Amino acid sequence: MSLPTKRSSCFSAASSSSSSPPMKKAKNGLHQTPQSQEDDNDKEAFSMEDDPTPAAANLSRKKATLPQPTKKLVIKLNKAKPTLPTNFEENTWAKLQSAIQAIFLMKPVTFDFEGLYQAVDNLCLHKLEEKLYQQIEKECEEHISAALQSLVGQNTDLSVFLSLVEKRWQDFCDQMLMIRSIALSLDRKYVIQNPNIRSLWEMGLQLFRKHLSLAPEVEQRTVTGLLSMIENERLGEAVNRTLLNHLLKMFTALGIYMESFEKRFLECTSEFYAAEGMKYMQQSDVPEYLKHTEGRLHEENERCMLYLDAGTRKPLIATTEKQLLECHISPILDKGFTILMDGRRTEDLQRMYTLLTRVNALEFLRQALSSYIKKTGQRIVMDDEKDKDMVQSLLDFKNSLDTIWEQSFSKNESFGNTIKDSFEHLINLRQNRPAELIAKFLDEKLRAGNKGTSEEELENTLEKVLVLFRFIQGKDVFEAFYKKDLAKRLLLGKSASIDAEKSMISKLKNECGSQFTNKLEGMFKDIELSKEINESFKQSSQARTKLPSGIEMSVHVLTTGYWPTYPQMDAKLPHELNVYQDIFKEFYLSKYSGRRLMWQNSSGHCVLKAEFPKGRKELAVSLFQAVVLMLFNDAQKLSFEDIKDSTNIEDKELRRTLQSLACGKIRVLVKVPKGKDVEDGDEFVFNEDFTASLYRIKVNAIQMKETVEENASTTEKVFHDRQYQIDAAIVRIMKTRKVLSHTLLITELFQQLKFPIKPADLKKRIESLIDREYLERDKNNPQIYNYLA
Structure with a gap:
């Protein structure tokens, strides 16, 4: 006898065209009862009344005069509840219990799974779900408890013990899934309708968690084994990652991962890397330590992907970073940063930058960079013996810093500003010398003798030097020396490229404004105008009729305000040169009336044709050398x-001139007695044995060298010009403020003046203005100044 899966219904139909009673069918069910014994409440009957058939319709048309009865469809539902067989519940549970026990004992199930599923469904149909759920829960608890208790007291190796735990867990998962598939109706009909009831799977997890907590030895030993396996893996041993993955997934599924495992795991990780960090920092250099740290972080990240819970990643990486990086920031920078910077090890520096970014320690790295630039740059700038190479060294240093900034520091704006600020500091450690040397470096590059350099390379060099120029505070010192050197290049025709010269002037103009380059541009205008004047002079009647033959002369007419101030040096020139000067003066004044010409003999140069016994030569010499x-x-x-x-010729200039002719590499004259210096009483003889491989020979090397006195004169002129700027600034401030204390006045002057100045020098200028009655001291307080209108 089988239990019906659905309630059956009896249908009875009655037709108005038939006078017979409604037909009744026997109801399918557990018991087949006679028709006379059925109760109206235990059946479902359908009665159809007055439903016309086609025949009836025809009949109605024939008998249209006869009245037709009203036809209606009436449905009556009679609910019948099937009767359960005797001992049905006990017999069904016995069958299910036997199947569950077989599943837990991993024995063959003797019953058909479809029949087991149908049995659970029938129990649910007859409202026996709650008791069935409790019976299944009790049966599962007995077996789960036994499975976990079997692990207590196991004296096996940790790896073997972990394998046993994994086996119990895998068996549990398989068993619960099989039981759930049999009792699926229970989950679908009973659990869903009762929110407070766990699903069979969750019920199984709760039982497993409960009995695992009742066997703390098993849980603790499992966690210890997992931590031991992970530590062994960190030490380089091969471990069973699948086993780790399954057991940690077990902890996650049971909801005890964070409490039972993660907390201890992070503590062990911290202890492990704290010890390793101290050891490696002492034994290895910084690049190796950084590579090791980078590798460890990669390993921990991979560990999270392979078997750790996803939520562990953030605290795990943070713990590793703290012990390997954050705790060793100072040793890393103190021990390795300078070495990496000196070696231009961009890859290692990039690794350092990336790792320190992870622990928000870039500020320490930026400070180390600033300190390194200042310390290294100070050795370059403050070494007097290396002044000749200072600018090139600074350019190389800046170029290396820019490369590191781009390749290692990801063009971080803060680091870029640090490089600029530190460079500005070091380049102004010596107030005026770097500005002077930068001007001389440009002079060297822009001279015609600078061979082996293409126009593109020269342009790149000018751009790089301009970067150094931006850092200079005393730009007026640079201007003074640059103007003096530019004058020599223009007057002697020694510029490598007029285009390059103008390009540099344009760069300076863009950087400092037109006022800064006004005089420099005026010098170029004078040179161009002088060419036109010389052409006109050669075509004039004075030149054609009065000039001595055999002499070619070119004159540069210079505007006094544009050019450097040259010392006025007189000399007795040869008759031919005097005649030439007089004729040119006559021509010029006739063309430009109201002007005055002053001949600068110290800036002249000549080319002499010399007849030596061993051959004819051309000598490129200064005007004073030519006169001698x-x-x-x-x-x-x-x-x-x-x-x-x-x-x-003035004594000092004459001695230098004779020294260049008789004591240098090219000795056109012979000094008696021999020696490097020219003394009173020395005699000079024309050198008839003079030989040289070149036809044209430059003899003015010593004259082109700048003396200490010339440098001092240029610097002194700069200071003199600065006095006017300081005075103007003081008057401008006091005119606005009327009354001001000494301290505030000094502070404002430092803000307005664009060159470095000492407070003592400012005080002198204030005193000078007081003496000249631009200012006066307050009668009640000498530290306060009043402006005198």
Whole structure:
């Protein structure tokens, strides 16, 4: 006898065209009862009344005069509750219990799974779900408890013990899934309708968690084994990652991962890396330590992906970073940063930058960079013996810093500003010398003798030097020396490229404004105008009729305000040169009336054709050298005194001129006695044995070298010009403020003046203005100044 799965219904139909009673069918169910014994409440009957058939319709048309009865459809539902067989519940549970026990004992189930599923469904149909759920829960608890208790007291190796735990867990999962598939109707009909009831799977997890907590030895030993396996893996041993994955998933599924495992795991991780960090920092250099740290972080990240819970990643990485990086920031920077910077090890520096970014320690790295730049740059700037190479060293240093900034520091704006600020500090450690040397470096690069450099390379060099120029505070010092060197290049025709010269002027103009380059641009205008004047002079009647033959002369007419101030040096020039000067002066004044010409003999240069016994040569010399050499056209031997009387050249300049002719590499004259310096009483003889491989020979090397006195003169002129700027600034401030204390006045001056200045120098200028009655001291407080209108 089988239990029906659905309630059956009896249908009875009655037709109005039939006078017979409604037909009744036997109801399918557990009991087949006679028709006369059925109760109206235990059946479902359907009665159809007055439903016309086609035949009836035809009949009605034939008998249209007869009245037709009203036809209606009536449905009556009679609910019948099937009767359960005797001992049905006990017999069904016995069958289910036997199947559950077989599943837990991993024995074959003797019953058909479809029949088991149908049995659970029938129990649910007859409202026996609650008792069935309790019976299944009790049966599962007995077996789960036994399975976990079997692990208590196991004296096996940790790895074997973990395998046993994994086996119990995998068996439990398989068993609960099989039981759930049999009792699926229970989950669908009973659990869903009762929110407070766990699903069979969740019920199984709760039971497993409960009995695992009742066997703390098992849980603790499992966690200890897991931590031991992970530590062994960190030490380089191969471990069973699948086992780790399954057991940690077990902890996660049971909801005890964070409490039972993660907390202890993070503590062990912290202890492990704290010890390792101390050990490696002492034994290895910084690049190796950084590589090791990078590798460890990669391993921990991979560990999270392979078997740890996803939520562990953030605290695990943070713990690793803290012990390997955050606790060792100072040793890492102190021990390795300078080495990496000196070695230009961009890859290692990038690794350092990336790792320190992870622990928000970039500020420490930025401070280390600033300190390194200042310390290294100070050795470059403050070493007097290396002044010759200072600018090139600074350019190389800046270039390396820019490369590191781009490749290692990800073009971080803060680091870029640090490089700029630190460079500005170091380049102004010596107030004026770097500005002077930068100007001389440009002079060297822009000279015609700078061979092996293309226009593109020269342009790149000018751009790089301009970067150094931006850091200079005393730009007026640079301007003074640059203008002096530019004047020499223009007057002697030694510029490598006029286009390059103008390009540099344009760069300076963009950087500092037109006022800064006004005089420099004026110098170029004078040179261009002088070319036009010389062309006009050569075509003039004075030049065609009065000039001595055999002499070619070119004159640069310079505007006094644009060019450096040259010392006025007189000399007795050869007759031919005097005649040439007079004729040119006559021509110029006739063309430009109201002007005055002053000949700057110290800036002139000549090319002499010299006849030596061993061959003819052309000598490129200064005007003073030419005057001295032309004396030997009429004499074979002359003393120092004779030359001085004949040329009227100033003593110091004459000694330097003779030294360049008789004591340098190219000795057109022979000094008696021999020596490097020219003394009173020395005699000079034309060198008839002079030989040289070149036809044109430059003899003015010593004259082109700048003396200490010339540098001092240029610097002094800069200071003199600064006095006017300081005075103007003081008057401008006081005119606005009327009354001001000494401290505030000094503070405002430092803000307005664009060059470095000492407070003592400012005080002197204030005193000077007081003496000249621009300011006065307050009668009640000498530290307060009043402006005198």
